[in-house]
Amino acid sequence: MVLLFRDIVSGMEQRVIDLALSVSADGRAGARRASLGASSTLEGDFGLGSLERAELRVRLEDAFGCRLPDQPFMAARSIGDLVALIQGAGRGDAVPLAAAVAPQVRALSHAGQARTLLEALALNAEATPEARAISFLKEGREEQTVTFRGLFEAVRRVAGGLQIQPGDRVGLMLPTGLGFVAAFFGTMAAGGVPVPMYPPVRPDQIQAFVERQSGILANAGARILVTFPAVTKVAPWLRARVPELREVAVVDDLLTASPVGTLPEPRTDDFAFIQYTSGSTGTPRGVVLSHANLLANIRAFGEVLPLQPDDVLVSWLPLYHDMGLIGMLLTPLFHGLPLVLMGPEDFLMRPSRWLRAFHEYGGSVTAAPNFAYELCARKVPDAEIVGLNLARWRVAINGAE
Numbered sequence: 001m002v003l004l005f006r007d008i009v010s011g012m013e014q015r016v017i018d019l020a021l022s023v024s025a026d027g028r029a030g031a032r033r034a035s036l037g038a039s040s041t042l043e044g045d046f047g048l049g050s051l052e053r054a055e056l057r058v059r060l061e062d063a064f065g066c067r068l069p070d071q072p073f074m075a076a077r078s079i080g081d082l083v084a085l086i087q088g089a090g091r092g093d094a095v096p097l098a099a100a101v102a103p104q105v106r107a108l109s110h111a112g113q114a115r116t117l118l119e120a121l122a123l124n125a126e127a128t129p130e131a132r133a134i135s136f137l138k139e140g141r142e143e144q145t146v147t148f149r150g151l152f153e154a155v156r157r158v159a160g161g162l163q164i165q166p167g168d169r170v171g172l173m174l175p176t177g178l179g180f181v182a183a184f185f186g187t188m189a190a191g192g193v194p195v196p197m198y199p200p201v202r203p204d205q206i207q208a209f210v211e212r213q214s215g216i217l218a219n220a221g222a223r224i225l226v227t228f229p230a231v232t233k234v235a236p237w238l239r240a241r242v243p244e245l246r247e248v249a250v251v252d253d254l255l256t257a258s259p260v261g262t263l264p265e266p267r268t269d270d271f272a273f274i275q276y277t278s279g280s281t282g283t284p285r286g287v288v289l290s291h292a293n294l295l296a297n298i299r300a301f302g303e304v305l306p307l308q309p310d311d312v313l314v315s316w317l318p319l320y321h322d323m324g325l326i327g328m329l330l331t332p333l334f335h336g337l338p339l340v341l342m343g344p345e346d347f348l349m350r351p352s353r354w355l356r357a358f359h360e361y362g363g364s365v366t367a368a369p370n371f372a373y374e375l376c377a378r379k380v381p382d383a384e385i386v387g388l389n390l391a392r393w394r395v396a397i398n399g400a401e
């Protein structure tokens with residue numbers, strides 16, 4: 001009997017459907033099995049959210065003996081997309097171990113007397129200019145590392161590119177990366193108030209996503225939205241919905257601007273930033289945080305652990321929520337400690353990357369919700385963690401649900 005290519009594809013399609021049903025969050029999906037096919041959508045027909053997608057990826061890779069790349073997998077909308085991705089997947093994209101990065105041993109915090117976050121960053125850039133501030137990871141590989149001096153220079157460039165008045169609100173709709181960090185502090189350096197926002201992940205849903213987020217921009221009275229190029233396509237629509245919004249700026253353009261000269265001297269009771277709730281149970285609400293609020297929290301965080309001069313923090317937490325932003329980004333920058341940072345999508349797609357980062361960079365402190373620890377304990381294949389040394393990991397903060 002001749003086995004035709006279409007028969008192979010059909011069999012693969014049914015197997016992918018079975019695996020998608022096995023992780024589906026929609027209890028009704030199984031009842032519709034007969035109508036499911038290549039065009040069935042992962043979100044609409046199977047009810048797959050981020051966690052279900054991550055689980056499906058593990059099962060697909062195990063079933064078909066392949067490695068599915070992050071971005072195409074995240075962009076897949078249908079069963080047919082997954083079949084095509086599996087057919088084209090290679091087997092050899094394992095991430096090589098980087099040379100272990102020796103911990104930086106130096107005095108903890110040159111910014112102990114700082115009155116504001118911006119002043120703390122400036123003091124650390126002056127005291128330890130060549131010390132590693134942040135290593136940004138993408139799909140398990142080091143994409144970029146910036147020193148405290150390099151980070152502060154990026155902040156001054158963003159501040160120079162922003163044309164704002166003191167107190168102006170600036171929306172930040174950016175993925176994890178240097179652009180977000182530079183825009184967050186750059187807004188402060190220009191005299192404004194940053195408003196971090198959840199960034200769109202899937203390119204095919206940008207307009208629908210921005211429609212949902214426009215309420216935050218309007219509520220905050222944002223004058224500028226700093227984002228990435230794809231979002232600028234919906235700028236006219238945004239301006240119509242957010243009356244005070246006068247500009248949608250691309251962060252890469254701001255990073256090439258001439259650096260600002262004189263930095264403002266905000267008071268400790270000035271607004272540092274506005275944090276919005278997730279909106280998962282209602283309309284997002286903004287909470288105004290002052291520099292005094294933040295520095296009290298960050299200093300207490302460092303004392304209670306306590307943080308040590310050779311600590312290296314490792315995080316994948318989103319930068320628009322308090323634990324990711326305050327606990328895992330602003331805390332090490334204030335205390336002058338190195339941070340290893342990846343996006344939440346990188347962790348969800350392959351949780352072992354979080355563990356690998358501890359091994360490669362000598363990580364010692366992290367924070368995560370309890371589901372993340374459970375994912376690592378139950379779902380990470382043994383083959384992905386062979387040889388990892390987690391001996392320096394001494395603090396695991398659990399932000400329980």
